[in-house]
Amino acid sequence: MAREALLDIRDLSVSFTGYRGVSRVLNGVNLTVGRGEKVGLVGETGCGKSLTVRAVLGLLRKPRARVRGEIWFAGRNLVGLSAGELQLIRGREITVVFQDPMAALNPVFTVGEQLRDVIARSPRHQASERETWARAVAILKEVALPDPERILHAYPVQLSGGMRQRVLIAMALVNEPALVIADELGTALDVTIQEQILQVMRSLVDAKGISVLLITHNLGVVRETTDRVYVMYAGSIAETAPTADLFRAPKHPYTQGLLASVPKLTGEGVPRGIDGMIPDYLSPPPGCRFAPRCPFVQPRCQQPPPWVEVGPDHALACVLYDGAPTGLRS
């Protein structure tokens, strides 16, 4: 990575112990987010995207969850920090924009009261009531909400879905964090509103130099919003590349299958998708976890796949590219 990494996840594994056995969900995840960089993390339901976020936020609790590996954030390893130390990072240096704005906002407090509580957590801001209010009005203006004074006095139910999503973005950005994690940003909204939300988010994080980790299953949103992408499958990173490269020339069979599954505006009919299902984490396939669904499966896939660099910042976990003749590489 050319840029200095703000978030550097190294060989992160998470397993859960239940009465049916041990589920090894995250299986050696490596992921970095540079300063000021917008990174996408895509994958299907149940592939471990949200679990990665929870691990970063320190929301996985022993003894059920077992977290191994390192999560370096601004020079500190978050794995092993105490709850109190994590409290000082969450909501200040790392903030989250959640998917469902109705569930993330408290229905019995006004927007102003909730935003004030967030501002009160700012380490740099021992503010008076009036300053806090001014700060709240200012951030709502920045996310292009009309009539901020009225919105601060409103309850979440009085706002539309798009306005609530903007309020959540305001809450995530008001303390000027170093990293914002956006979970399915705008995918619950209509396309015209979604586009507006993404534009507001993009321009604000670019202006403030905030890093973004965007978690989503919507490949179109990732293409329009991020600089670099990680594709996740069944608890491991399958492929990572600069966004433009990944969409122009996907290499991993899973990435190719996922991209081919999206119905296209060119109107060539609806693609068949990928056969099979995500494996059971209690007994995942040995070696490559995508092997049972992979059209190019071969005996070597019984071994864990090698991590192969195929270009600048472009790497993937697949034997097809491991010392293979160049003909296979395109």
Added chain:
Amino acid sequence: MSEPLLRLVDLIKHFPIRSGFLMRQVGVIRAVDGVSFALYPGETVGLVGESGSGKTTLGMTLLGAYRPTAGAIWFRGSDIADPVVRRRVPAIKKAIQVVFQDPGSSLNPRRTVRQTLEVPLRVHGLVHTGVQVQRRISELLEMVELPWEFMYAFPGALSGGQKQRVAIARALATAPAFVVLDEPTSALDVSVQGKIIALLLDLQRRLGLTYLFITHDLSLMRNVATRVAVMYLGKLAELADTAALFSSPRHPYTRMLLSAIPVVSDEEEALKPRWVAPRGETPSPAHVPSGCSFHPRCPEAFAICPRLDPVVAATDGGGLVRCHLYPGCTPAEGVDATPTPS
């Protein structure tokens, strides 16, 4: 074209807003506000629009879940907008079915697949003995490409795609002619969506079904629908053949929607109309703007738009459009603008 299977004539569904101790009516939500179009046998009409555009209300009204405020729904020679007619002709209920968005909540978690599929068969008197039930349910599961053993499973044991197949089997149990698909794949992963769509299209060919496909996924409609209807605030903005709608959208709202689709390749990007920054959000259907309801957000609005509501006019491509930019859409000034049923 042949005789339409279903014809909506100026269909209106308003919900009263009641408030206060006496529950006096204080307003009205114009969920569906004068929609006329026809569906022909064997076609798939995509019904697209944003939340609050009335697309689901329209679908539910066709199913008979809501009684229309006014207008007619002609189906096989009867006006099924009238609930009395609907009740008197039991064949109508069998002929119109629905598949909902989220199979996780549309299937009863305490019933096995067999118990779920048995209900429509029993209610409509299609089976009389246990053997018949068993045979018919095996048939239905085979149609949706599930092994027959699944009839003893509970929904909780099935994946999202499998649950949606059961929901499709339930809709097919009464051998319908017309199926309302209300966002049938938007709760599924994109890798699973393709197989469900392929199944729906295959069933359509084999059984001669007609679909009304309610969705907000325009890219999907490009590949599935024969024709696409775009709704805005309870009214039809545009209706056209799929290829025509995507290659030369007429209504400014259609252009705005198309320009906002997130796509995954440069080829698709080239097909999108130039990005039109939408002004504001869809107004509430309880406070519909004057004149053309789209005018506050329309980049091409001019003097007449806030004053006069356009009427639906036929386009040269055989579609419908409702916008003052096109000839025939501006009613004569001073005349009360009532949409003409086609």
